[in-house]
Amino acid sequence: MSSAPAETSADTGATAAGSDRPATLDTVLEVHGLTKQYGRLTAVDGVSFAVFAGETFGILGPNGAGKTTCLEMIEGLRVPDSGSIRLMGIDALAERRRVQEMIGVQLQSQALWLELTAEETLKTFQSLFRRRVRIDPLLERFSLTDKRRALVKHLSGGQKQRLSVATALVNDPQVVFLDEPTTGLDPQARHSFWDLIREMRQEGKTVIVTTHYMEEAEALCDRVAIMDLGRIISLDTPRALVDGLGSGSAIECEFAAAVDDHVLSALPGVRDVRREDGALLIFTIDVSATLDSLIKLGGGTGNLPKRLNVRSSTLEDVFISLTGRRLRD
């Protein structure tokens, strides 16, 4: 069934230039003005975005940003207070079951029956859909073949997580929603998970994934929506987001005595200065000129940096630059 999407590159104009996402303009998901309130808390506040066929779309944000609530409304689990959702051309709010027939969902909690085997679990989920794939290749793909008759409660954390994602594919969905699929996994398991997600993309599936790991968003996603306090504060390709900072590098440093922000901002190459927990984060387009003057500044006043760390800018820096806070506490 799966055919690789056409990889012919063309500028669609819909996103920032330089995007290398599959060149198809089909909009698979269109969300407009989505809002959800819990009492006085606005969990999702007028969110709008579109996801194109075949792309891996990331929603990046800290815990409590509204990522999960957003997904749950699209999946038909929560009813939004206002807004519209179109999935594959269908009004998802009016025809919930028709949409659910065509999507695959992995929720944040693993949601598995502990006393069923891996195979029984997949069979049970498979029975709920009209369209279904064979179980054996699915077990094989998620490296669960030798665990097919093992009870879920005897599986390791990573195996359970793989099974949980496998249940999202039993109906050969066109759109797959993964809610923080790698949270709690060790780095090695996380990387093999990324391969599984890339494989879905290669099959032509549209993948919508939430995460609070910026490396994950950078590694997997064609485009990333950065979410904070219920709103999308930025949406673009990871590269365009980082480029948008206007600085190639970030310098993290700590001085023995306080240094005024104005002094630092005036240094050559500096685009932005942020402070958090006593540490300074200086974004620069000219890392050598900035470093040079930073050391001179310290030498002249006898206030040399205690700690200094230079690195390329990341999505994390984008988030800090936009909100003044880190993704994770």
Added chain:
Amino acid sequence: MSRRAFLQLVVAQATLLRRNTSFWLASIFTAVISMAVFGWLFNPESQAFDLALVDLDRSEASRSLVEAFSGLDSVELHRGDLDDEMDALNDGQRSALVVVPLGFAEGVARADAEIEVHYDNSDLVQIGYVTSTVEAVVNAFNERLAGRRDAVRTRSQAVDTKDVRFVDFLTPGMMGMTVMWVNLGVGFMLVTWREQGILRRLGVTPLRPGTLIASQAVSFAMVSLTQVTIILAMGGVVFNVDVAGSYIWLAVTVLLGVAAMLSVGYIIASVLRTVTSVNAAVNLIAFPMIFLGGSYFPLNTPPALTPLVNAIPLTHLNEALREVINQGDGPGEVWVRWAVLAGWALAGYLISMRFFRWQ
């Protein structure tokens, strides 16, 4: 409703219940231990009870009824004057006093005869089989009325009259109790699924709540029928407990009991949110039900409690099981109890459909 989803969910849930050994074994264990203890402690040889008979009518009809009582092994029959026997009952020397009143023969002819049964209410264990024995004898007598013209044959029927021992009385009560325990467990299952996110996970599939509920009812019914069969087999093999009535009516009664108890479980799960609170609620409801519903001993409840006892589904499940197993009754006699159980099932279904939430 998707048939494939329904069947697979039945299989999956029956598998889950079967693998949850402590869940279904604990209730059956309680029943079997109770039967063993009470069956051996209160067997008919050691526990013949004193029954007083006062015949005020002294007609042919009343004499044949008295004769029916005298054929029982488990009864030490006393005949005498009404005042003397009433005194003996009050002194604890008689378990029960049966009075055949004046005008009994005319009553039999009109088919609305009555006899009075006074029994010793202080001995909880005895009441069950005392009243059941009297009822069994009267039932046999009534059956005989239908074929009154054949005098000889009626006598042989009287000899066949089965005396109800305590274990005969207890076995249906234990079946009812087990049906209750296991099916109230659906509340525990639902709330566990809710806590683990399984209900939410099912909620993002095209599955309809009605399909889920129906499949749960079928898998719980399968488990209950198996348990009830085990208890009945143990009663039959070890204690010679007979099923006087039809196995079909017995199955109908069990299934209606399953539906009624599931509905109570659903109501609990729709009101309460956590596993611990559901656990507490099930225990809080189950134990009074077992005693007020008469699983072990029939209670002579004070009038104030009668409406409560009559509202409890277990009361009707136990009684319907006893009527079918001990007295050989069919739909003609037990339909009211069936109706009450069905009413509970319907109410629970409507409430759970109304309040069902995937999360």
